[in-house]
Amino acid sequence: MRSIDSPSWISRALGFGPISVPPVAVAVTRHELALAVFRRGSDGLELRELQRVPLPEETFGGGALGGPVGNAAALGAAARTLLERVSGRPHHLSVVLPDAWVRGMIVELGELPEQPGLALEILRFRLRRLVPFRIDELRIAATPIERLSGQEEPVRALALLAAEGVCAAIEHAFAAAGARVGQIVGASLARLEGMAAGGRLPGLTAVAAVESEGFTLLFARDGAPVLWRQKTFSGGLSDEDRARLLAAELRLTRTFLAERLGGEALSSALLAAPATVQPFWERVLAEGLGRPVTVLTADHLPLAEVPPAPGLELLAPLAGATCREVTP
Structure with a gap:
C-alpha cells in the first residue's frame, strides 16, 4: 500500500x-x-x-x-x-x-x-x-x-x-x-x-480466510478479484454466532453472484484457517456455498x-x- x-x-x-x-x-x-x-x-x-x-x-x-x-x-x-x-x-x-x-x-x-x-x-x-x-x-x-x-x-x-x-x-x-x-x-x-x-487459479474461485479477529471471503476470476467480503468478529462471539455471521454473508454473496455473474459456477472453493478450526469452517463454508471446500495446501x-x-x-x-x- x-x-x-x-x-x-x-x-x-x-x-x-x-x-x-x-x-x-x-x-x-x-x-x-x-x-x-x-x-x-x-x-x-x-x-x-x-x-x-x-x-x-x-x-x-x-x-x-x-x-x-x-x-x-x-x-x-x-x-x-x-x-x-x-x-x-x-x-x-x-x-x-x-x-x-x-x-x-x-x-x-x-x-x-x-x-x-x-x-x-x-x-x-x-x-x-x-x-x-x-x-x-x-x-x-x-x-x-x-x-x-x-x-x-x-x-x-x-x-x-x-x-x-x-x-x-x-x-x-x-x-x-x-x-x-x-x-x-x-x-x-x-x-x-x-x-x-x-x-x-483458472475460472471463478472462492477463497476464504479465517483469523482470530474476523474473516475475509473473496472471489477471483483467473486470479483477479471480482468480489470482496470482509467481516470483523465482535468480542465474545461463540463459534455458532460466527458461523451464523458467515452464513448470512454467504447468502448475500450468492445472490449477488447470481445477479451479476449470471450464475457462473465456481471452479473451486479454498479455505485458509488455523488447523484447530479448519473442520468447523470447512463445514460452514461448504453449506453456505453449496459445494465442497478444500483446505489450502x-x-x-x-x-x-x-x-x-x-x-x-x-x-x-x-x-x-x-x-x-x-x-x-
Whole structure:
C-alpha cells in the first residue's frame, strides 16, 4: 500500500512488463515479527530462511486496524533484531499485515482524473460515507477491477484501507534498521497473489480466510478479484454466532453472484484457517456455498517443497507477497 500500486494481474491486463519484488517478506502481527527469505528457483519458491522475533504485548493497541502503536521503541528494537539474524542482511522487503488491519471493499466510481492526487481525493470523498474510520487517518490504495453486469458507474475498484499511523511506524522501524519497505499488503491479497501465480487459479474461485479477529471471503476470476467480503468478529462471539455471521454473508454473496455473474459456477472453493478450526469452517463454508471446500495446501502455492512448521498459515501470505509484480 505504499510504492507498489499495480499487482501482477492488473499489469498483465494492461500489457506492461512486470518486475518482481524482492523475495523477502515480513509478517507483522500484534505478537511478533516473522521474516521469510525465499529463493526463486526453477521449481518455485525455496524457503531459505525464517526468523521470528516476539513483540511486547503493548507494541500495538487493541483497536481497529491494529492501532494505535503503543510502543514504537519496542517495534524498532524488534525490527533491528530481526534483520540482524538474517544472513545477507536484506535492504528491501515487503510487509504483510493481518486482514483485520487492512480492510478491503469494492467501490464503483465515475471517471477519475489522470492526476493521482485528484483521483485519491475523489476516492477519499466517496469512502468517507462508507467506512467507520476517519479518512484523514487512513492510508488508501485502489486498483481497477473487472466490470460486472448491472454496474452503474464506469469504474469498479478494490479499495484497501489501513491505519496511516501503523503503516508509518512499521516503515520507520525498518528504515531505521536499514531496510526499505516497498509494499504493505493484507494477508488475503498476498495469499491470492501466490495462489494465482503461474495460472494456478483458472475460472471463478472462492477463497476464504479465517483469523482470530474476523474473516475475509473473496472471489477471483483467473486470479483477479471480482468480489470482496470482509467481516470483523465482535468480542465474545461463540463459534455458532460466527458461523451464523458467515452464513448470512454467504447468502448475500450468492445472490449477488447470481445477479451479476449470471450464475457462473465456481471452479473451486479454498479455505485458509488455523488447523484447530479448519473442520468447523470447512463445514460452514461448504453449506453456505453449496459445494465442497478444500483446505489450502502447499500444492496451491508456487513453493518448491512443503514448508516446515509453522507451515502454510504463516508462510502462504509471505510467499504470496514475494510473487507480486510491479510495472516499471
